[in-house]
Amino acid sequence: MFLLAKDTIKFSILVGLSAIFVDASIAHGLLWENDPYWTYWITKTFLITTVFLFGTAFLGIGIVPGLILTAVHTLILETYYQWLAPVGLPQEPEWLDFNHLWITGVPVHFLAIFGGYLMALWLWRRNHPVLEAERGETWRFVVYGLVTAVIIVAVDGILTQIVLLRDFPGITFFVQHLLITFVFVCVWTAYAGAGPMGWGVGALMLALVWTTYSMYLGARGLPFDQPYYSGYTDLWWLSFPGGFVSALFGWWIGVWLMTKRRMIGVAGIAMLAGLLGVPADPASAQTRGTDGLVATARASGEGLRMTGADPFAMNSTVPMNGTIAIETVEMGNRWSHVENTDDMQVSAEFSAGEAKYTVKIDKPMPRHPLGSYTTWSGAVYEHDMHGNTGIGTGKLPKVRPEIALWGWAEVSRNGEVIARAAPAHIMVLTDGPIQGVMLEIDTEDKGLVAEPDGYINVMWPKVEALQMPEAQDRTRQIIGWVGIAGFVVLFGALAMLDRNNNAARPKT
Structure with missing residues (x-):
């Protein structure tokens, strides 16, 4: 049985959600007892929806189409995680071995996804009457969606990735974006229409979806480089506007080609070839x-x-005398040291009694060694800690330092290195019950064996100089508020416009 275009989309989304639920609850929960983490779950949901959306347009729905499309999906999935992406992102990447992928992975994933498909098929048949649709209508719709998606991704690859970011993001990046774009273009076109207003707003929303995915889930560099993630400027000042222009231009071409159906296939192949021809390692890469x-x-x-x-x-x-200089770069708090790890440069020299110490910290501590509390990927500004906060120690009062950092310290005493990677914590405080600069080294475990007390904790009572990124942070806050308000105004205006248009239409 074949479905109308909009019903094909609804059914495919139902399959995607049902199948990923079975995969998560039974395959990974009951059988394997593991968590491949968020990038896997979201990307796989898009993959399932893509395969079943495209395939259902050609094969319709039913047991046999379900078996065929599940087999196709399983083959694509195992191939994707064999050569294109690890699991575990955005936390800790892990490339799966042959046994997990092909020996147990194939039958388990096939059964899980097919089980989800059967559940979706049962729910669909209980709630939708049997209405036969012409296959040609849905076939043309999904081909339009695929070709438009390829064009948009290809244009973005040239304009945003190569021209603006000057960086080839990796093959996996384009595969992920193609999955997202195909599903999005089909869903958006079915509900918003193929007119200029529909695809114009759709281009803006697609750019927002891309940027959000890249911020939280979509690593760059795979499969031939270590995964890395873009920062604020690359995401919002380059990728988002570049993605919007690319989607706008690519979608316009796709709509135009829809009226020139003989050119759809040729255009799609040409754009894909152009995309694959982009050099994989440009001389000037994204910083x-x-x-x-x-x-x-x-x-x-x-x-x-x-x-x-x-x-x-x-x-x-006991008295001490010395100096300390601190510089930190807070790269964001996306809760994964793969996505963002802060930078720091700390140098301290001080004397206490007969000993003279030199401390150098340039390696951040993205996580507490035992996971006891967050370290915000190394550095954080103006955040409560210690006291009853559960962060740090309860032996200090609750404080809100302007700068706090956690890193690994190299410590020398009288010219001799006594520790090369000791856990260190620094706070810069100008207000509250404690003021000054506090430098702690191994105060939790007391593991500095060369020191009688097993730790070092020194404090300067006065902050001589402090420079905070207040203007930069304020600018980001303003842009964020403008973005939220603009989103509400845009769709509020569109909703009111359609309401007025509906009221003006003659009733039949």
Whole structure:
């Protein structure tokens, strides 16, 4: 049985959601007891929907079409994770072995997806009457969606990735974007129409979907490079406007080609060939991770060093004297050290008693070694911690430092290195119960064996210089508010316009 174009979309989305549920609950939950993580779940949902949307237009719905399309999907899925992408993103990438992919993966994924298809088929038949549709109508619709998607992705590859970002994002990037774009173009066209208003707003929304996917899920560089993620500037100042223009131009071509049906196939092949002809390693590549929020601080002079069994006992101290200079780059907080890891440069020299110490920190600690609390990928600005917050130690009062960082410190005493990667925590505070700059080294485990107390905790009572990225942060906040308000105004106006148009139409 063949469905109308809009019903084909509804059915394919139902299959995608049903199949990914069975895959998550039974295959990965009951059988494998693992979590391939968010990029897998979202991308696979788009893959399932794509295969069944395109295939249903040609084969219709039923047990036999379901078996065929499930087999096609399983082959594509295993091939994708064999050569194009690891699981575990955006947290920790893991390339699956042959056994997981082809020995157990093929039958398990086939049964899980087919089970989801059968559930969707049953639900569909219980809620929709049997209405035969002409296959040609739906066939032309999905071909239009696929060709338009290929054109849009190809234009974006040239305009946004090569011209604006000057970086080839990898084959996997284009496969993911093609899956997203095909489903989006079909769904949007079915509900918003193929007129200028429909595809114009659709181009804007597709660019937003792409940018959101790239921010949270879509790694660049795969499969031949280590996965990396774009930062704020690359995402919102380059990728989003570039994606919008690419989608606008590509969608316009797709709509035009829909009226010239003989040229659809030729145009799609030509654009795909042009995309594949883009050089994979341009001489000037995207600079990764340069658009973070920079903060600096400095302190010098006399201070205190805590001593004794309790690293935070302010009543057990000895004098110290020295300097500390801090520079941090806060790259964002997307909760994955693969997506963003902050940068830091800390140098400190101080003397306490007969000992002279040098501390250098240039390696961030993206996670607490035991996962006890967040470290915000290394650095955070103006956030509550310690006290009763569950972050840090309860032996300090609750504070809100302007700068806080966690990193791995190289420590020297009297010219001799006593630790090359000791856990360190720094706070810069200008207000609250504690003020100054506090430098802690291994205060949790007391693992500095060369030190009598097993740790170092020193504090300068006054911050001499502090520079925060207030203007840059304020600009981002303003842009964010404008974006939210603009979104509401845009679709509010469109909703009112369609309401007026519907009211003006003669009733039949």
